Amino acid sequence: MSESALAIRAAELDAADELGKIREQFVLDETVYLDGNSLGALPAAVPAHVADVVAREWGELRIRSWTESGWWEAPERIGDLIAPLVGAAAGQIVVGDSTSVNVFKAVVGAVRLAGEGRDEILVDEGTFPTDGYIATSAARLTGCTVRPVPLDSLAAAVGPRTAAVLINHVDYRSGRLHDLPGLTAAVQAAGALVVWDLCHSAGALPVGLDAHGVDLAVGCTYKFLNGGPGSPAYLYVAARHQAAFDSPLPGWNSHVEPFGMRPEFMPVDGARRGRVGTPDILSMAALEAALGVWDGVPVEAVRAKSLALTDFFLECVAAYVPEGRVSVLTPLDHDARGSQVALRCEDASDVMAALIARGVVGDFRAPDVLRFGFTPLYLGFADVERAARVLAEVL
């Protein structure tokens, strides 16, 4: 299809897009922002809410805000806002700390839940580095060994010695979506527990944590959930595991009676057991306001638009970019695609710099990957057509 025909299609698709108006709830400019899978854009409601938390709740109410402004309950309250987006019933998600710290809590917690006689942790071979580093340290601390495995042979690799398996739901580099129901079932059939890292899927596609019987999960909130730079991560512990969940980082916030100041630790029940220390209230305030954009927005509709956007981008790239100049790393099959498109290209670092200079912002991942993230809440089809056109110009 010609350039003008694709531009006309883009306009038609935008006109028919039921999620199109949500873009107005974000602070954006003329840039085509395809880096929401690294740092989501700023929801317009955030600055005023954070300013109020600073000026009134902190500035005027001061210490009273822990009770009167709901600061103390923020980690569980915000966890319950994230819960429907990842298919979890209320009371199973707590917000706080970084993803890395929550990977540690979840992996050690999973090994402890798995019980005696299991001394092996499996990690998906293409894992985001922090998960691998932390699983290795968790293994050293728990007397386990750690083994990276290709996910297509996971069912054969998991066995009677496996305690826990840590898997990234969407591969950060290729954008491949892994089979959460199938892999969860395979891990559990061997008597082990599964920990899913949802950083690149939450807010972009339905996850179905409860429906698929996931044991534990973690994720960040600064990508498709738009919580802001360094916004707190979250930990999901399935209700059936909560009573036996033995956190490796018990802190006063996860004590049954935090203000009892007792020398011995007694864990609280429920999601709060995943807490450690004082919640990061200013970051939580930004995140809570950011999650407001999801009011009345079904994640299934977001998924449908995400696939339409990535399909259209691939079509425009095929039409505009000279053949052989890039190769598509992301699976074409919808069932295996997250919300990003990764293109392999020899001079990817220079190409991405040139794209950014022309107002198309994606990112580069070493050694040769151009990565484009598609956030359906604020991207349109005209943005996608422009991005592919500018890419072709640069190439």
Ligand SMILES: Cc1ncc(COP(=O)(O)O)c(C=O)c1O
């Ligand atoms: C899949 C995945 N896991 C973990 C992380 C690290 O998270 P954090 O920096 O919140 O610890 C990231 C991104 O930074 C990621 O993409």
Ligand SMILES: Nc1c(O)cccc1C(=O)C[C@H](N)C(=O)O
């Ligand atoms: N967390 C990040 C940061 O603090 C600075 C720059 C990038 C990030 C990212 O989130 C990277 C991202 N997880 C990735 O998939 O590559």
